[in-house]
Amino acid sequence: MLRIDMNPTHTFGEFKLRHGTPLPFGATIVPGGINFSVFSRHASSCELALFRKHEEKPFVIIPFISEENDYHFVIGNVFTIIVFDLPYEEIEYAYRMDGSNDKARGFCFDKTKYLLDPYAKLIGGRDIWKQQPDWSNEYQHRSRVVFDDFDWKNDKPLEIPFEDLVIYEMHVRSFTAHESSKVKGGSRGTFAAIREKIPYLKELGINCVELLPIHEFDEFENSKLNPTNPNELLVNYWGYSTVGFFAPKAGYAATGKFGMQVDEFKKLISDLHANKIEVILDVVFNHTAEGNEKGSYISFRGIDNSTYYLLTPEGYYYNFSGTGNTMNCNNPIVRNMILDCLRYWVSEYHIDGFRFDLAAILSRDEKGAPMANPPLLESLAYDPILGKCKLIAEAWDAGGLYQVGSFPSWGRWAEWNGKFRDDIRKFITGGSGMVGAIAQRIQGSPDLYHWRSPTASVNFVTCHDGFTLMDLFSYNDKKNEANGENNNDGDNNNHSWNCGWEGESSDESVNFLRKKQVKNVFTLLLLCRGVPMILSGDEMGHTQFGNNNAYCQDNEISWLNWNDLEKNSELFQYTKKMIGFRHDHPVLRHNKFFHNRDYMNTGYPDISWHGTQAWNADWGDGSRTLAFLLDGKHAKEGTIEDNYIYVAINMHWDSHVFQIPQLPEGLKWYVAANTDMPEGSDIFASGEEPIIEQQFNFMVGSRSMIILVGK
């Protein structure tokens, strides 16, 4: 059906125009033309600059208000215009805004600056990863127009229950950039390359990938030469500094040079879904790439500085993010932009969830003070389009706000459980006084989330931030010299232990212990109630050579070396089988806490605690041993029947004999895992567990864990 308002009403030179529609914001293809719409509360005027792709100067600059041409294309605080007959793939566009430059009042309009559209869905300028741009070009990050259609065929939301998720945290480049990944030469380190590795992810058994930021960012931001290798550039590798929230990173697409990153990323998501793997995006709404007062004009600063940023009464940027500026997240305009953005990724890209970087900032008001009921977080929790989305908060910020266990959740938000990470590390490296805390972590951290659910706790021991798992047991101290900050960057409080030698070792006993410790972590992580998250590469013993803050390292420090898969095959096999163990045993996965009692009248509590003596756990400060028994008849509140599972943990440096609780008549104990054993007899797939001869006691090696299955 033809529209009666599809013809131009005005002209500007040779360009045919019409009043636009304010919603949706951004550039939208409409019959015959493109609708441009941008908000600014404080700009006095606005112009639309149109460029031919890659060209430095615009071919036309069209004002939104023109007395000469008798038009006024503004509604409220929104500038909106339809320009007809534009070849949408051949152009780039920018806005120029005029207004006050009174910095003390938070205004810094500069009508000479070409500004990226905050709603740009495709961004040019960094089309190929790390390819030097033309720095003389005034317009670096360039809004482009995308046609939002994709043939999703039969893609359905997976909606995997949170408690069944095993998350794999992955950096798009790190995963396949190394030549050992053996993906097609031109596509290493891209979305397309991840598709080639889907069979690997399936074999490992994870069912969710969490991607480090894939929103358009500038890898050259704060780039500098590597002090330890002057031929190498240190870059903004992780990308925690967003240029555009609606656009996928062009440099992460093998087809980015053709501007086809949208399709390439959607195809990846579609294929992951077809393989029952969900996709969570790491999103960074706490700040932008525009930096502080000395930063550049990219977008928000020139469009409406005082709306988008938290400013001091003197007009300076608050720096709760540690990166120069802080987004004004609870301002109604910014809040709506964030909501629009997340809705866009869910509806257009079929994204399954989000992890919010430094999410505590999202709970600060316009003066920076924490709020009890932050409207942004509430909006996200209740939003209809995000209704089935996983929402995960990194519940702290760089301004000292720490909300693990208290992040406003409305029953919807989960958190990265930083306490889980610290407690498990302390315990496994032999720390004393940890047994009580570990019992809480095993149960899904009811001490933190008792009024919520174990699924509020995303359990992890390693993530992109900090040591890799192998490095956690290879280094006492971080080795960040290559970052060029005199080893002053990165966390000093790692709770790591080098197992007797700092760094790489040829000592077999040291290496055996390190691998055992890695297996201990995977064992505990995958047994605990909550949602386990694994750092990509840990399953093959990836090392960053002691670097615990590889944010700038686009090289072998960060890249997975796929030869490790062969070298450390026993770690891969162990991790895979341990993930399999979790999937096989519903008693491990539940969205409710244990009751610590026998509410099914089976003769056993749902969870019971033991020590070297059955039914008698040693909760003392000096204790480094703990055992627990899960009664399979209580699985998922008794709605599913599972085996009995007994786990004995000995983090003491000597081996100990554990007395095993007795099973009901007719059942026997079988060994599912024993981290003290060499490859081949350390873990057994379901159905292949050997029976134990002596059903009453088990000698658990030093710094070792065992899992027994009663059936």
Add this chain to the structure above:
Amino acid sequence: MDIKIKEQAGVFIVTLIGNLDSVSSADVQEVVLEKITVGVKMVFDMRLCEFISSAGLRVLLIIAKRIKIDNAFAAMSGLSDEILEVMAMTGFDEMFDNYQTVDEAINSLV
């Protein structure tokens, strides 16, 4: 882009020369869709097509869907390796079978 269509033994041979992009895709769509009727056979000669943009791939997909709806038949020939790779990476590789030559493509439809 130059669009040439000829009929050869009951098969439309569509030759696309140049860039199939947002400038040319509307024309290609119009000219080709006009020729699609129930049971029609069509071969795209892509030897001289230098580049297919996102808009171009969309037009090909629209054509492919129409071919399916009309129980018609189509194949491609002579796509360059680079274009084939881009099509695979963006998920547009299941629209048509591609053959080295026009004749092979015609034979595939018989």
